[in-house]
Amino acid sequence: MIDLTINEEIRKRNIERCKEKGIVFPTFAQMKDPSKIPAKIKERLKETGLWDIDPVNLFRISWRNEPKEQGGLHGNVNYIEIPKELTGVKARIFALVGKYFPTGSHKVGATYGCLAPALVTGAFDSTKQKAVWPSTGNYCRGGAYNSALLGCDSIAILPEEMSDERFSWLKKVAGEVIATPGCESNVKEIFDKCHELDEERGDDIVIFNQFDQMENYLWHYNVTGKAIEDFLTEEGVKSNQLKGYCSTTGSAGTIGAGDYLKQKYPELKLVAGEHFSVRHSSTTVLADIELKGLETNMFHGYIMSEIPI
Numbered sequence: 070m071i072d073l074t075i076n077e078e079i080r081k082r083n084i085e086r087c088k089e090k091g092i093v094f095p096t097f098a099q100m101k102d103p104s105k106i107p108a109k110i111k112e113r114l115k116e117t118g119l120w121d122i123d124p125v126n127l128f129r130i131s132w133r134n135e136p137k138e139q140g141g142l143h144g145n146v147n148y149i150e151i152p153k154e155l156t157g158v159k160a161r162i163f164a165l166v167g168k169y170f171p172t173g174s175h176k177v178g179a180t181y182g183c184l185a186p187a188l189v190t191g192a193f194d195s196t197k198q199k200a201v202w203p204s205t206g207n208y209c210r211g212g213a214y215n216s217a218l219l220g221c222d223s224i225a226i227l228p229e230e231m232s233d234e235r236f237s238w239l240k241k242v243a244g245e246v247i248a249t250p251g252c253e254s255n256v257k258e259i260f261d262k263c264h265e266l267d268e269e270r271g272d273d274i275v276i277f278n279q280f281d282q283m284e285n286y287l288w289h290y291n292v293t294g295k296a297i298e299d300f301l302t303e304e305g306v307k308s309n310q311l312k313g314y315c316s317t318t319g320s321a322g323t324i325g326a327g328d329y330l331k332q333k334y335p336e337l338k339l340v341a342g343e344h345f346s347v348r349h350s351s352t353t354v355l356a357d358i359e360l361k362g363l364e365t366n367m368f369h370g371y372i373m374s375e376i377p378i
């Protein structure tokens with residue numbers, strides 16, 4: 070499903086660089102079950118803030134972060150049940166909470182899922198190349214953040230009308246920040262810039278395009294899928310009660326968790342949602358939407374529902 074061809078020479082260079090910088094990679098098993106994280110790393114997490122640019126925060130790429138700004142470890146999956154008074158329906162509706170990832174968004178997981186295998190195989194050379202992260206915001210923020218943690222140079226590309234908050238944060242984290250014309254809906258312009266960079270810089274860059282990276286899907290299939298399964302088990306939800314998994318799709322990474330759940334709960338229906346005003350087309354640009362701050366990403370749109378018992 071993904072290309073795991075090893076380039077020994079580059080892989081060796083990446084290993085040396087990681088050793089120099091004291092970078093340790095978390096495994097998928099640790100992201101799913103943080104009790105597997107070594108005690109030495111947990112001690113360091115106790116001294117580290119949730120958003121700090123510190124390689125130890127790679128071990129906070131998990132849905133199970135303690136909801137603390139400083140020194141948190143891991144516990145239950147972060148999710149809420151939305152009260153019936155708000156939903157107006159009898160079905161129970163749960164939402165995963167991505168706010169307690171470093172950067173405040175689950176995209177830090179999807180981008181780790183893309184960059185980590187490229188470093189391990191040697192498809193990306195951290196000593197020579199720059200990782201390019203094109204997106205309207207959270208994916209490029211996650212990509213720039215992971216690049217910094219993993220000792221890689223990065224380029225973030227996002228529309229110029231995204232918030233000042235996003236730009237000023239990125240300027241501190243990414244090597245280069247490129248603003249493209251337009252707003253949240255102007256995805257084509259971001260990829261036009263990627264084509265330009267590809268022509269200008271050739272092998273000096275590697276473009277991690279979330280729309281063609283199966284690694285994005287695989288991270289959600291494994292880590293998000295398991296997190297949902299775990300909290301449903303804690304809630305005592307039975308297979309025949311589980312009716313749907315809804316995901317607002319951007320690059321169709323998060324909906325990959327639905328494939329995992331569908332294998333566990335075959336009767337489950339998958340629902341893809343898209344905001345009315347975000348149509349990613351070269352000819353249609355509808356109104357921009359208010360998804361611009363750093364703190365607007367509380368729920369990520371993952372909703373589980375079951376019929377009442």
Ligand SMILES: Cc1ncc(COP(=O)(O)O)c(C=O)c1O
Nearest residue numbers: 207318319320321322323366369
């Ligand atoms: C907060 C948030 N939720 C959901 C999505 C969509 O997820 P995906 O790109 O995995 O389909 C994105 C990005 O596109 C996002 O930033």
